[in-house]
Amino acid sequence: MIKKFFSKKSNNETSDPGYGWSGRYMYWEDVKSLTDWYEANLILNRTYQSMLEIRDGHAVYERDSVLFEKKEYPFALISSLLYIATKNDLKLKVIDFGGSLGTTYYQRYEFFTF
Incomplete structure (x- = not known):
């Protein structure tokens, strides 16, 4: 392939x-x-299985259906979103057009629980 x-x-x-x-x-x-x-259903199924592993605590996050045991923080993304939130009374609305079942959201959730 x-x-x-x-x-x-x-x-x-x-x-x-x-x-x-x-x-x-x-x-x-x-x-x-x-x-x-x-x-291909293979991609969807692999991503879904990865998300289940994260949900069940067997992995910390995934990227492109590859599981990781240690978090990596994209500080440019996090700091940009936090900056926008501070300029809007800690309100933040994000539309994600990705295709990985919300993994970016789940990886960064801890930073955006005000």
Whole structure:
């Protein structure tokens, strides 16, 4: 699968990124037919199982379904969000468009319980 992802596949390529797919496609279905990578149930199931491990206390957090035993703190993200909260009466609204079942939220929750 890794080799498939990093091999060059394109249609009317305008630039060569050296990985993934690029080019001009008329329809999303044309691009989608090249891969099943993002819709694979394997990814969802692996991420879900990782979240269960965290919930049950067997791991501290996960990133891309890989479990970690020690927390890593992205201080730029945390300090930016805390700064915004202090400017808004400790109110913070964040929309997360990620795809990892809220893991960033769960990893940083302790910093935002005012």
